[in-house]
Amino acid sequence: xxxxxxxxxxxxxxxxxxxxxxxxxxxxxxxxxxxxxxxxxxxxxxxxxxxxxxxxxxxxxxxxxxxxxxxxxxxxxxxxxxxxxxxxxxxxxxxxxxxxxxxxxxxxxxxxxxxxxxxxxxxxxxxxxxxxxxxxxxxxxxxxxxxxxxxxxxxxxxxxxxxxxxxxxxxxxxxxxxxxxxxxxxxxxxxxxxxxxxxxxxxxxxxxxxxxxxxxxxxxxxxxxxxxxxxxxxxxxxxxxxxxxxxxxxxxxxxxxxxxxxxxxxxxxxxxxxxxxxxxxxxxxxxxxxxxxxxxxxxxxxxxxxxxxxxxxxxxxxxxxxxxxxxxxxxxxxxxxxxxxxxxxx
Ligand SMILES: [Zn+2]
Numbered sequence: 034x035x036x037x038x039x040x041x042x043x044x045x046x047x048x049x050x051x052x053x054x055x056x057x058x059x060x061x062x063x064x065x066x067x068x069x070x071x072x073x074x075x076x077x078x079x080x081x082x083x084x085x086x087x088x089x090x091x092x093x094x095x096x097x098x099x100x101x102x103x104x105x106x107x108x109x110x111x112x113x114x115x116x117x118x119x120x121x122x123x124x125x126x127x128x129x130x131x132x133x134x135x136x137x138x139x140x141x142x143x144x145x146x147x148x149x150x151x152x153x154x155x156x157x158x159x160x161x162x163x164x165x166x167x168x169x170x171x172x173x174x175x176x177x178x179x180x181x182x183x184x185x186x187x188x189x190x191x192x193x194x195x196x197x198x199x200x201x202x203x204x205x206x207x208x209x210x211x212x213x214x215x216x217x218x219x220x221x222x223x224x225x226x227x228x229x230x231x232x233x234x235x236x237x238x239x240x241x242x243x244x245x246x247x248x249x250x251x252x253x254x255x256x257x258x259x260x261x262x263x264x265x266x267x268x269x270x271x272x273x274x275x276x277x278x279x280x281x282x283x284x285x286x287x288x289x290x291x292x293x294x295x296x297x298x299x300x301x302x303x304x305x306x307x308x309x310x311x312x313x314x315x316x317x318x319x320x321x322x323x324x325x326x327x328x329x330x331x332x333x334x335x336x337x338x339x340x341x342x343x344x345x346x347x348x349x350x351x352x353x354x355x356x357x358x359x360x361x362x363x364x365x366x367x368x369x370x371x372x373x374x375x376x377x378x379x
């Protein structure tokens with residue numbers, strides 16, 4: 034019989050259970066000696082881990098399962114070696130994941146019920162109850178928790194970037210500067226991924242390349258790129274962090290699923306003809322963060338490696354300088370769409 038021990042796990046309810054029900058012995062996985070141990074096939078583990086059954090699919094560009102259950106979901110102890118962690122996961126998930134598969138990498142299928150709730154809310158706020166009063170309280174509580182838990186600061190003196198298509202008219206090559214490239218006045222602000230029409234926000238990125246990609250230029254197009262400086266610490270919430278340790282496994286998985294889904298939607302470029310509707314759910318997220326006294330949000334870029342920021346006002350940001358760029362080459366790689374992978378995170 035293989036036994037695991039209190040030291041194999043980081044998840045408190047598992048540790049408590051092993052200490053209560055286990056017997057003194059040596060662990061088959063982490064090799065600790067004289068610790069509380071228990072049969073790794075104990076039904077208690079199955080009853081807590083069934084929520085993850087059939088959620089993983091082999092995927093070449095995915096993640097390792099032992100990493101997912103250490104970093105993203107707070108299950109395994111950090112001190113387990115990758116080999117021991119794999120071995121332990123094989124026993125814990127023996128009913129749903131083959132041992133040969135554990136050697137590879139995976140994508141995960143998000144927790145279904147919360148994604149359905151989010152999808153219903155998106156439909157309602159686009160075509161039913163526009164100002165968000167139709168939100169179910171469970172969803173609002175989870176969104177609030179995600180925003181509050183992922184508080185971080187953009188620190189004073191940090192440099193960020195911002196791009197605008199084109200250059201100063203009749204200038205023979207001068208980029209847009211200062212007010213011309215910062216957020217537009219409120220009567221000119223058109224809707225964006227996070228800002229409603231008439232409410233200007235400042236969109237920034239961590240590097241020039243991402244800033245240029247985000248304005249989606251074509252080959253030969255000139256783009257003004259500004260460097261801006263954060264003047265004072267800015268309190269933001271990051272959708273790039275998907276760690277919710279300290280919650281139950283189910284709730285961690287729910288929050289992870291919802292955060293990743295919203296992060297993808299924040300970063301996904303919208304089609305011109307449907308963007309008015311499709312921007313509304315992410316505008317709601319921005320409004321909620323603003324209501325919770327955050328000054329902006331951080332999210333990933335679907336177009337480049339850098340991160341994106343949306344700041345709700347530009348008072349704590351100063352323009353530093355601008356450079357005019359021209360796009361030399363766009364690299365387009367395409368493939369037919371595989372519809373079987375919907376809702377799978379890689
Ligand atoms: Zn152990």
